[in-house]
Amino acid sequence: MLSKWSRAAHPWVMKILGRDWVEYIASNTMNVVTQKVDPFLWTYDCKAEVVAIRQETPDTKTFVLLPNQHFKQPLPGQHIELSAVISEGEKAESRCYSLSIIDENTVSITVKRNPEGKVSNWLHDHVGIGVVLNISSPRGAFIYRGQEKLLFISAGAGITPCFSILNALESTAKRPDIAFYYRSRTPEETIFRSQLESNKVRSPVDISYSRSIEPDDRVNVMPNQLMDAYPDIKDRHIYLCGPDAFKKEVLSFLESIEYDFDNLEVEHFVRFNQDLTTLRKLDEDVTVTLKSQNISFVIEAENCDQTLLEAAEKKGIHLEHGCRSGMCGTCRTNLVSGQVSGNQLGKTIYPCTAYPASTQLILE
Numbered sequence: 001m002l003s004k005w006s007r008a009a010h011p012w013v014m015k016i017l018g019r020d021w022v023e024y025i026a027s028n029t030m031n032v033v034t035q036k037v038d039p040f041l042w043t044y045d046c047k048a049e050v051v052a053i054r055q056e057t058p059d060t061k062t063f064v065l066l067p068n069q070h071f072k073q074p075l076p077g078q079h080i081e082l083s084a085v086i087s088e089g090e091k092a093e094s095r096c097y098s099l100s101i102i103d104e105n106t107v108s109i110t111v112k113r114n115p116e117g118k119v120s121n122w123l124h125d126h127v128g129i130g131v132v133l134n135i136s137s138p139r140g141a142f143i144y145r146g147q148e149k150l151l152f153i154s155a156g157a158g159i160t161p162c163f164s165i166l167n168a169l170e171s172t173a174k175r176p177d178i179a180f181y182y183r184s185r186t187p188e189e190t191i192f193r194s195q196l197e198s199n200k201v202r203s204p205v206d207i208s209y210s211r212s213i214e215p216d217d218r219v220n221v222m223p224n225q226l227m228d229a230y231p232d233i234k235d236r237h238i239y240l241c242g243p244d245a246f247k248k249e250v251l252s253f254l255e256s257i258e259y260d261f262d263n264l265e266v267e268h269f270v271r272f273n274q275d276l277t278t279l280r281k282l283d284e285d286v287t288v289t290l291k292s293q294n295i296s297f298v299i300e301a302e303n304c305d306q307t308l309l310e311a312a313e314k315k316g317i318h319l320e321h322g323c324r325s326g327m328c329g330t331c332r333t334n335l336v337s338g339q340v341s342g343n344q345l346g347k348t349i350y351p352c353t354a355y356p357a358s359t360q361l362i363l364e
């Protein structure tokens with residue numbers, strides 16, 4: 001916990017000096033004394049101080065964070081990885097949280113309590129204002145790319161990256177055509193309900209409740225009725241985020257209408273586990289071509305149980321990556337031709353958790 005003086009000074013220092021100057025001054029005055037006096041500023045690590053906490057719903061809180069000088073400016077929809085030692089003597093636990101709100105000097109994460117969630121429960125029960133958290137710089141590819149027609153589909157805490165993108169787009173002069181579908185259990189459990197229903201949000205927002213409907217006879221659209229609610233769904237670029245069961249339901253619906261998965265962005269923070277015994281065994285070498293880098297490399301038959309990321313690294317080829325477990329989306333690329341097994345959504349594949357399944361592979 002930081003001293004009262006430091007807590008008062010940090011927002012001011014970040015605002016007046018800016019992160020680049022703080023970085024310059026701190027790195028030139030770093031020593032054991034300054035590191036002890038203020039471990040938030042005099043550090044080589046990316047950290048964030050909790051400067052406010054808001055209760056959103058009975059089991060969801062928003063933590064407003066003031067990141068230090070090592071934090072890079074985020075894009076709406078991106079996430080951070082937060083690491084914390086939950087129990088003394090144990091190793092740190094890491095979890096990814098989308099940035100729900102991005103302000104000039106602060107960012108927010110909105111965390112729903114999860115009965116089995118070690119880190120989310122720790123945040124709810126033990127983290128107060130003034131606590132300094134270890135975080136990563138923003139990451140992830142769940143970002144707006146200038147498409148003209150969008151449909152956000154989210155449920156539960158999965159609303160957070162969609163809300164962040166929606167907020168950013170609402171304030172732009174040339175706003176795309178946005179539709180926003182959010183599934184929640186009850187009105188009381190609906191995160192950002194008042195903001196979504198305020199007339200500051202000009203895009204149509206449809207909140208659908210799985211456990212109750214309001215007396216105003218709200219239309220309770222199930223994921224498999226999305227075509228009725230959004231007849232032009234196939235023309236819209238979809239951003240999907242929510243609990244696994246919800247995403248599966250939506251994905252199988254999208255498959256059933258032959259939606260083009262190239263137009264789909266999915267955020268998922270759960271480690272991808274591939275049962276290696278189900279891998280297609282190849283007894284020939286595999287040639288992988290990386291179109292964007294204009295290079296090819298060979299994965300020998302005996303190494304075909306390696307992920308594409310591991311195999312590329314073994315050949316000294318750098319592929320951009322983050323979590324290495326299929327969660328962050330940093331390594332995401334498109335499969336131009338060939339087959340992979342593992343982490344794949346339509347043509348989109350995640351090389352950190354995808355394996356070769358044909359002898360010729362072309363990746364974007």
Ligand code: FES
Nearest residue numbers: 322323324329352
């Ligand atoms: S999804 Fe994180 S590195 Fe592949």
